[in-house]
Each structure stands twice: as structure tokens, then as C-alpha cells.
Amino acid sequence: EAGVTQFPSHSVIEKGQTVTLRCDPISGHDNLYWYRRVMGKEIKFLLHFVKESKQDESGMPNNRFLAERTGGTYSTLKVQPAELEDSGVYFCASSQKQGGQETQYFGPGTRLLVL
Amino acid sequence: QKEVEQDPGPLSVPEGAIVSLNCTYSNSAFQYFMWYRQYSRKGPELLMYTYSSGNKEDGRFTAQVDKSSKYISLFIRDSQPSDSATYLCAMKNTGGFKTIFGAGTRLFVKA
Numbered sequence: 001e002a003g004v005t006q007f008p009s010h011s012v013i014e015k016g017q018t019v020t021l022r023c024d025p026i027s028g029h030d031n032l033y034w035y036r037r038v039m040g041k042e043i044k045f046l047l048h049f050v051k052e053s054k055q056d057e058s059g060m061p062n063n064r065f066l067a068e069r070t071g072g073t074y075s076t077l078k079v080q081p082a083e084l085e086d087s088g089v090y091f092c093a094s095s096q097k098q099g100g101q102e103t104q105y106f107g108p109g110t111r112l113l114v115l
Numbered sequence: 116q117k118e119v120e121q122d123p124g125p126l127s128v129p130e131g132a133i134v135s136l137n138c139t140y141s142n143s144a145f146q147y148f149m150w151y152r153q154y155s156r157k158g159p160e161l162l163m164y165t166y167s168s169g170n171k172e173d174g175r176f177t178a179q180v181d182k183s184s185k186y187i188s189l190f191i192r193d194s195q196p197s198d199s200a201t202y203l204c205a206m207k208n209t210g211g212f213k214t215i216f217g218a219g220t221r222l223f224v225k226a
Contacts, residue, residue: 004158031212033212033214035216041218042117042119042121042203042216042217042218042219043159043203043216043219044216045213045214045215048212048213055212056212056213058213059213091158091159093158101147101164101166103161103164104161104214105161106158106159106160107158108156108157108158109157109158
């Protein structure tokens, strides 16, 4: 069974440009999460989808970030326009069971560098 | 003050040593406590999952939760070079979806 995949693995863009990150969860997983790790800091929750609905987006930094999950399958996270402080590693995770003792499976992350 | 505090290390030990990794937290509502292992250039991988207080053992790994002290630990017995990784503690509320992570401790096990 394929794990969580993320694309691209790396992205280097200039300040003001737009970048779209993609996450393909494990097939059949209704829950999809986005996290971000800024250098030197802890991994932070961004948002949570259940199927195609946003369950909790309280961690999204500002309105330059837009997440979508088309048809409850893959998800995209768009940053527009990108700022220097958006640099970091963006992780996606998926799970079957919601809340409680759920196992979240993480992708390898997308490393974003904004110059 | 951060909700979860974790010493980033690095922690270097000889092969075969017992490793002790720890986190403290401030939110008494946390009920689910996790330890993740992350290898370089990979995503975190769930190692141990504990609900409320107590101990949980899985092979060479033991997780302990002391809710009265707001303190959790992960012990690794007979450590191996393959255990070299970053270990992240994480926790969340009952019924919550948002996972709060510690900063991670970098562990090196020398052969």
C-alpha cells in the first residue's frame, strides 16, 4: 500500500510568487492534515480536512494560505503571495479514525524556500 | 510559554545504552500522548501512543506518562545506531484533532 505522497519535494521561489503544494493521502483515509515546520521551531498544525470539508483551519497563518481538498481525495495548499517567513517544511498526514487514538501517517514533506 | 517543552539536544550515547527522552507540558487537558521518530528527510513516524497516565511497552521502547507532573518520557533500551533520529513528543485533548508537537530531540547512537 502506498504511503502519503507529497509534491514537489523541494521548491525555491522568490518573494511575491505563488506556490502550490500537493498531498495525496493514503487511499480510504478521510482525515487529512497539513502541518508546517519553520527552521528551529516545532511542527505546527495548519488545518484538518474530513473528506472535502475543512474541520479546523485555526492554524492557518493568514489569508495568503488557501487549502483545498477536491472530492475528498488529494489536497493542495497554495501560498499567494509567498513571503520570506513562509520558508519551512510542509508536511501532510492522513488517518482513518478521527480524533482519539488515531494513527496519523505523514508524508516526507515539501521543503519550501522563499528568497 | 510553549504548551510543550522538549530539549532539542543533541543527545549522543554509545550503542547498547539506555536512552531517556522527556517532555513537559502545561495544558492539563491533554489526554493523548505520542512519540514520533523522524529520520532525516522523512516525515514523522508514530512510535508509541498512550492514553492518560501510565506506562506502555513495545519491544525496546517504553513510554511513561505522569499527568500529575505533566511529564512524559520515552525510554529506549539496548540502543542501536539505527535508532539515531529525531524523536518528537506530541499530545492532544480528548476528542481533539489538533496535535501539539515538541521541538524534537536529536539522538545519535554511536557504534
